[in-house]
Amino acid sequence: MSQLAKALEKGKGIPALLSASEVRVAALIKNGLNTRQVAQQLNVSEETVKTHRRDIRKKLNIQNSNISLATYLRSKWEVQE
Secondary structure, three states: OOHHHHHHHOOOOHHHHOOHHHHHHHHHHHOOOOHHHHHHHHOOOHHHHHHHHHHHHHHOOOOOOOOOHHHHHHHHOOOOO
8 A cells, every 4th residue: 555545545645755945845836836836935946846856746646747747636636735
């Protein structure tokens, strides 16, 4: 069973798998912000956001590059935590 499946089964959800910074980035992406907007909102570089996006995809085992991270997060992360 994947880490995501285990976290969802235990009711912990996506935030349990991510660092605090990744959770902040993921929440903004989930709400429709693009990389530049996330960077501006969090006062970090776009490269930092891109790194977090890559790490989030890896931790959530999103291997298909055709899957939008925002769409995935909206479908799997039901409650804003």
